[in-house]
Amino acid sequence: MVVRAEALDATFAALADPTRRAILARLAQGEATVTELASPFQMSQPAISKHLKVLERAGLISRGRDAQRRPCRLEARPLKAATTWLASYRDAWEESFQRLDDLLDELKREEEG
Amino acid sequence: MVVRAEALDATFAALADPTRRAILARLAQGEATVTELASPFQMSQPAISKHLKVLERAGLISRGRDAQRRPCRLEARPLKAATTWLASYRDAWEESFQRLDDLLDELKREEEG
DNA sequence: TAGTTTCATAACCTACTGGTTTTATACCGC
DNA sequence: GCGGTATAAAACCAGTAGGTTATGAAACTA
Numbered sequence: 001m002v003v004r005a006e007a008l009d010a011t012f013a014a015l016a017d018p019t020r021r022a023i024l025a026r027l028a029q030g031e032a033t034v035t036e037l038a039s040p041f042q043m044s045q046p047a048i049s050k051h052l053k054v055l056e057r058a059g060l061i062s063r064g065r066d067a068q069r070r071p072c073r074l075e076a077r078p079l080k081a082a083t084t085w086l087a088s089y090r091d092a093w094e095e096s097f098q099r100l101d102d103l104l105d106e107l108k109r110e111e112e113g
Numbered sequence: 114m115v116v117r118a119e120a121l122d123a124t125f126a127a128l129a130d131p132t133r134r135a136i137l138a139r140l141a142q143g144e145a146t147v148t149e150l151a152s153p154f155q156m157s158q159p160a161i162s163k164h165l166k167v168l169e170r171a172g173l174i175s176r177g178r179d180a181q182r183r184p185c186r187l188e189a190r191p192l193k194a195a196t197t198w199l200a201s202y203r204d205a206w207e208e209s210f211q212r213l214d215d216l217l218d219e220l221k222r223e224e225e226g
Numbered sequence: 227t228a229g230t231t232t233c234a235t236a237a238c239c240t241a242c243t244g245g246t247t248t249t250a251t252a253c254c255g256c
Numbered sequence: 257g258c259g260g261t262a263t264a265a266a267a268c269c270a271g272t273a274g275g276t277t278a279t280g281a282a283a284c285t286a
Binding site: 046050054069 | 243244245246247248252253254
C-alpha cells in the first residue's frame with residue numbers, strides 16, 4: 001500500500017487528540033449522530049463539529065444524511081495505512097525491543113480463544 | 114499493553130510531521146548524529162534540534178554521548194503502543210474494509226519469502 | 227591558547243489549533 | 257407558518273508549532 005505523506009500527516013495529526021480518539025472509539029461500535037457523539041464531553045457542540053471536520057478531512061470518518069441528522073461512520077482505510085507505515089518499522093523494533101510477531105500472535109490468540 | 118492517553122497524544126503528534134517521520138526512517142537503519150540527521154534537509158540545524166526534542170519527549174528516540182556528538186537511537190516502545198492502539202480497531206476495520214489478517218499475513222509472507 | 231566542530235538555547239515571527247459564543251441553516255411536527 | 261431540534265459557520269481568542277537568525281557552550285585539534 002502506497003501512502004502519500006500528506007495523508008499520513010493528516011491521519012496522525014487527527015489521532016493526536018484524545019477527544020478525537022474517543023470519538024473514533026465510539027464510532028467503532030457503530031454509526032452515531034453529532035449530538036450522540038458530543039454527549040459524553042463537556043465541550044460545546046461547535047467544538048465537536050470542528051473535531052469531526054478534522055476527522056472527515058483525514059478520511060477517518062464519513063457522514064450520511066438522515067433528516068437534520070448527519071450520522072458519522074468510521075472509515076478504516078487511513079487507520080490501515082497508518083498501521084502499514086508503523087509495520088515497516090517492525091525490523092527496527094525487533095532489534096531494540098521484541099518481535100511484533102509476538103504481539104500479532106497474541107492478538108490472534110485473543111481473537112480465537 | 115496499557116497506554117496512557119497523553120503518551121498516545123505525544124506519539125501521534127510526533128508522527129504527524131513528515132520531517133520527523135523521515136528522521137525515524139533514517140534511525141531505523143541505525144544510530145546517527147544530529148548533523149547526519151540534518152544533512153538531507155534544507156532546514157536549519159536548530160529546526161532539526163527542535164524536531165529531535167519532540168521525538169525525545171515522545172520517547173521515540175534516546176540520545177547518547179560521544180564527545181561533542183549526541184548520537185540518536187530509535188526507541189520502539191511508543192511505536193508498538195501506537196500499533197497496539199490501532200490494532201484495537203481491527204474489528205471495525207474488518208466490517209468496513211477488509212481483514213487486517215490479510216495484511217499481516219502478507220507482511221509475514223514478505224518476511225519469510 | 228586559539229580555532230573548529232557539534233549541538234543547544236534564546237528570541238522572534240507567522241500560522242494553525244482548539245476552544246468559546248453567537249448566528250445561520252435545514253428539517254421536522256403541529 | 258411556527259417553534260423546536262440538529263448541525264454548521266463566523267468571529268474571536270489564547271496557546272502552541274514550526275520555522276528563522278543569532279548566540280552560547282562543550283569538546284576536540286593544532
